Amino acid sequence: MASLSTLAEAAPLAPALRCIGAASDALLGARGCLFTFHRAALSAEWENLPNRNFYLDLDFLDRLLSYLAAHDWKIVTIEEALERARANRRGDRFVNFSVDDCYRDSFEAVVPLFRRHRAPVTLFVTTGIPDRAMSLWHVGLEHALLRRDRLSLGGRLVDCTTGELKRQAYLAISSRWDGPQATALYEAFCGENGFDPGEIHDAHAISWEMLEALQDDPLVEIGTHTVTHARISSLDEETALREMIGARRRLQERLGVAARHFAFPYGRSGDAGRRDFELARRAGYASAATTGKGLMRKNCDPFRLPRNTLRGDARSCGLAEAHMSGLSGLAARALGRV
Numbered sequence: 001m002a003s004l005s006t007l008a009e010a011a012p013l014a015p016a017l018r019c020i021g022a023a024s025d026a027l028l029g030a031r032g033c034l035f036t037f038h039r040a041a042l043s044a045e046w047e048n049l050p051n052r053n054f055y056l057d058l059d060f061l062d063r064l065l066s067y068l069a070a071h072d073w074k075i076v077t078i079e080e081a082l083e084r085a086r087a088n089r090r091g092d093r094f095v096n097f098s099v100d101d102c103y104r105d106s107f108e109a110v111v112p113l114f115r116r117h118r119a120p121v122t123l124f125v126t127t128g129i130p131d132r133a134m135s136l137w138h139v140g141l142e143h144a145l146l147r148r149d150r151l152s153l154g155g156r157l158v159d160c161t162t163g164e165l166k167r168q169a170y171l172a173i174s175s176r177w178d179g180p181q182a183t184a185l186y187e188a189f190c191g192e193n194g195f196d197p198g199e200i201h202d203a204h205a206i207s208w209e210m211l212e213a214l215q216d217d218p219l220v221e222i223g224t225h226t227v228t229h230a231r232i233s234s235l236d237e238e239t240a241l242r243e244m245i246g247a248r249r250r251l252q253e254r255l256g257v258a259a260r261h262f263a264f265p266y267g268r269s270g271d272a273g274r275r276d277f278e279l280a281r282r283a284g285y286a287s288a289a290t291t292g293k294g295l296m297r298k299n300c301d302p303f304r305l306p307r308n309t310l311r312g313d314a315r316s317c318g319l320a321e322a323h324m325s326g327l328s329g330l331a332a333r334a335l336g337r338v
């Protein structure tokens with residue numbers, strides 16, 4: 001059976017999906033769709049990336065922003081999305097884009113693209129990234145694979161001469177590393193192959209200087225995404241609060257920004273639950289976002305905002321419509337994928 005994403009990529013389906021969305025508005029009122037992604041790359045670079053689903057193709061993002069304007073979707077901040085959901089004005093349709101973690105390309109490519117479209121974008125910053133206090137092992141592994149045709153892993157040679165071999169190696173190694181040992185394994189790998197983890201970090205991380213340059217831009221909303229990208233549900237209450245409050249304090253110290261919005265790392269139902277939504281409220285935030293698919297409607301819980309993840313290979317306005325119509329959220333709930 002064709003998947004929803006395959007069906008949605010067929011161009012003629014976009015108008016049908018628009019009709020489904022419009023029909024639901026007559027019943028349910030204002031409709032908001034929050035999108036999230038991590039990184040972005042030029043089309044030519046995107047093709048070669050070992051972990052390319054982690055990146056949006058900038059050409060596609062450019063097309064999607066034009067598509068939204070052509071179909072009367074208002075692009076807003078999280079702050080404005082909350083106001084619009086509360087106001088529930090008839091026929092109101094709004095979209096938000098948030099970038100999680102935040103890397104150098106948020107500053108160099110994503111914000112400039114949104115500026116060109118005169119549209120706002122939300123940055124959910126993991127403060128350990130500009131603070132250089134956490135390991136970006138997944139980024140470093142990709143960096144190494146892109147730059148070498150052969151790598152050494154625990155004394156074994158890894159052949160990564162082609163794009164396909166690089167993608168396979170990324171998948172195999174990252175799934176083996178994932179967990180508490182990831183940083184140590186990555187550092188050993190860097191040593192074995194002559195890479196400097198600090199240099200790789202600086203080549204990819206967003207810096208405080210970049211964030212300072214963005215903080216007064218009315219098109220940039222800055223929120224937080226913990227200090228160390230911890231899975232909040234796995235932490236005891238005190239540690240979870242420290243991750244949430246610590247990130248806000250750090251932004252306040254470095255930028256003088258009082259962040260009002262938070263996004264849970266990973267963001268699925270197993271990563272953030274009822275206790276954690278309450279902790280986000282106690283930590284002083286006005287909202288908290290998950291990555292559960294769905295739409296923002298009048299009565300949605302501001303501490304459990306649904307967000308629809310845009311994967312790199314989903315380069316279709318039809319698929320975006322599947323999220324904006326609410327169909328992908330319905331399908332996810334029907335399949336128990338929340």
Ligand SMILES: [Zn+2]
Pocket residue numbers: 100101225229265266
């Ligand atoms: Zn994240």
